[in-house]
Amino acid sequence: MQDALFGPDDVADPTWTVGDLARAVGAVVEQAFPGEVWVRGEIRGLPPPGDARRNRPHLYFDLIEPAPPGARPNAVLPVVLWASDRKRVNAELRRSGIRVSTMDSGVDVRIRGRVRWWAPGGRAQLQMTGIDPEYTLGRLAADRAAVLAALDGEGLLDRNASHPLPVMPERVGLVTSIGSAAHGDVRRVLERAGLDHLVVEVDARTQGPEALTTIPAALVAVAAAGADLVLLVRGGGSRVELASFDSEVIARAVATCPVPIIAGIGHHIDDSVVDRVAHTSAPTPTAAATEVVSLVALARDRAEALWEAVANGARRAIDGHAHRLAVTARHGASVTGAALRAGDAQVATAAARARRAGPGALATATRRLDVTAAAVGREVRRDVTGADRLVTAAVTRLVRRPGPTLDRHRRDLSGLEARVRAADPVLALARGWSITYRADGALVRGPGDVTAGDALVTVVADGRVRSRVEPAADRDPASSDGPGSSDG
Incomplete structure (x- = not known):
C-alpha cells in the first residue's frame, strides 16, 4: 500500500490502514525535510527548574509563534530533546555564558533539528539537536533597545525619578520572590538596622512569563498599602x-x-531596562536595602544636627542674656550707689538747715498758734451766746403753750368717753338687748346665718342661753309672728 502512494491510481483497494498512512506521511515529511532545519520561536510548556520532569533524560516542550495577549498561538510545533543531544545543547549554552536553567517558557530561541513524523502521537515534531545562543542574546538586546526607545519617546524614562525620595520612609514596600536569596538579603539588612517593622512584602515571580503579570500587580498592591x-x-x-x-x-x-522605586536587579555587571526607569538603581538587592538604611540614617543625622544647632543657639542666647544681665546689674548698682550717696548728702543738708532754722521756726509757729487759738475762742463764745439765746426763747414758748393745748385735749377726751359709754354693749344688754353666736363663734345677724341643727349661744345681760335651731313647721300664717316663732 505504501508503493501505491506514488504509483498508478488504478488500485484494487484504495483503503489505507492507520499504520500505512502514518508511515506514508512520515516518508513524505522526511523527503520534504531530508536534513536538519533551523526554527525560531518562543519556548512554551518546558518544565521549570526544580520540576522533577526537568531531571528526566528526555525533554518535551512546544515552540510557538506568539499571538497577542489572551489569544491562542498562531502556530505550535512540538519539540523533543533526546538525552543524546541534550548534553551537546547544554554545552553550547554554557560556552555562550547562558546557564542551562535559564531556558524556560517565554524565552525566544533559534534551534536546530530534524522534522519527523511521530506516528504514535499522530503529529509532526522537531527532534532538537542544537541551539543558537547568540540569537537569543541578540533578540534580548534588540528587544531591550526597542523598549528603551518606546519609553523614551513617551517621556517615561525619568518619570519615576521625578518622585522625591521620602526624607524619613514610614513604610517600605518589598516586591520580590518571597523566600528567595534576594528576599533574605534585604530582610537581614533592614533587621540589623532595626527597620524591618517598616516593610510591606508582596510576593511576585521574578523570572518567566508569570513575572509579566505578578510584578506589575505587586507594585500596585504596595502603593495601595x-x-x-x-x-x-x-x-x-x-x-x-x-x-x-x-x-x-x-x-x-x-x-x-x-x-519612587529602588531597583536591585542581579549583580554589579547586570543592567536592565528596569534599572534605567527606576528612581534609583542599586547594583544588588543588598545595596538596595542599604539605600533605605542610608536614607533613615541621613534623616536621623539631620535631626540630631538640628537639635544640636538648637541647643547651641539656646546656649549662646542664654550666655548673651546672662552677660547683658550682669552688665545691667553692675550699671544698676553703680547708679543706685550714686543716687543713695546723693540722697544722703541732701538729707544731711536738710538736717543742717533744720537745726539752724529750728528755734526761729518754733517761735513763729507758737505765735501763729496763739493767734489762731484766740480767734477760735472768740468765735466759740459768739456761737455759744447765740445758741443760749435761742434755747431761752424756746423754753419760754414751751412754758406758755402747754396750758391751752392740754385743756383742748381734755375736752376732746371727755366727748370721746361719752360716745364710748353710749356704745357699751353691757348697757345695751341691760336695756333688754341680746347677742347670738353660732357654736363656731360667728355672730348671727339674721335667719340666713343659721341652718337646722346649728347650736347657738345667746348672751343676755346676766348670762348666756344655749339653744338649737329646729326646722320650720307648717303653721297658720296668721300666727307666724307670735312669740317663740323662728324663721328657717
Missing part, C-alpha cells in the same frame, strides 16, 4: 534569566508607579 518607597529586587542570573526586567510591561509598571 501606603508604601512611600518600594524595593524591587532579584538575585543574580544570566541575561536570559533577567530578561523579564527588560520587558516593556514591567518597565512601564515601574515608570508609572506613583511611588
